[in-house]
Amino acid sequence: MRTLILILCFAVSMTGVSTTPKAAEAQSSTSSDAAALTAFKKAIREKYDMKEKAFATHDAETIVTRFYTKDAISAGEGFGIFVGRSQLRPMFAEDVNLYKVKIASVHTIVRGDAGGIGWTLA
Numbered sequence: 001m002r003t004l005i006l007i008l009c010f011a012v013s014m015t016g017v018s019t020t021p022k023a024a025e026a027q028s029s030t031s032s033d034a035a036a037l038t039a040f041k042k043a044i045r046e047k048y049d050m051k052e053k054a055f056a057t058h059d060a061e062t063i064v065t066r067f068y069t070k071d072a073i074s075a076g077e078g079f080g081i082f083v084g085r086s087q088l089r090p091m092f093a094e095d096v097n098l099y100k101v102k103i104a105s106v107h108t109i110v111r112g113d114a115g116g117i118g119w120t121l122a
Helices: 021-027 031-056 060-067 085-098
Strands: 004-011 073-076 080-083 108-111 114-121
Touching: 031 060, 031 085, 031 108, 060 085, 080 085
Parallel strands: none
Antiparallel strands: 004 114, 073 080, 108 114
16 A cells, blocks of 8 residues: 655635735734634544545545535646546546545644645555
8 A cells, every 4th residue: 555645725615714815914813813723624624534434435426526626626646637526536436445545634724715734545
């Protein structure tokens, strides 16, 4: 088995968090940042828990339709570039049978309405 470490960025809806650069800078040391980070971590953990379960049950369709948007782009060294669900579907149909997935947060950041998380694929 090979291990892959990816850094992913997500656009997430964060109620009450401004997306303008000046407003984001003004909020950088406020408690709303802590609340936004907590909300992001919870929301993304739920998505990754769903993805882990789908891998464990070899359910590619759940990954493709509930984890990725219809216009998602997935890229990884040695894996290629896949654009949209129609390209992701056959890749995950194979991958769910090849890989055991455990996703662990390495570092999480939130800036405005975007955030990122590092994870591992075993």
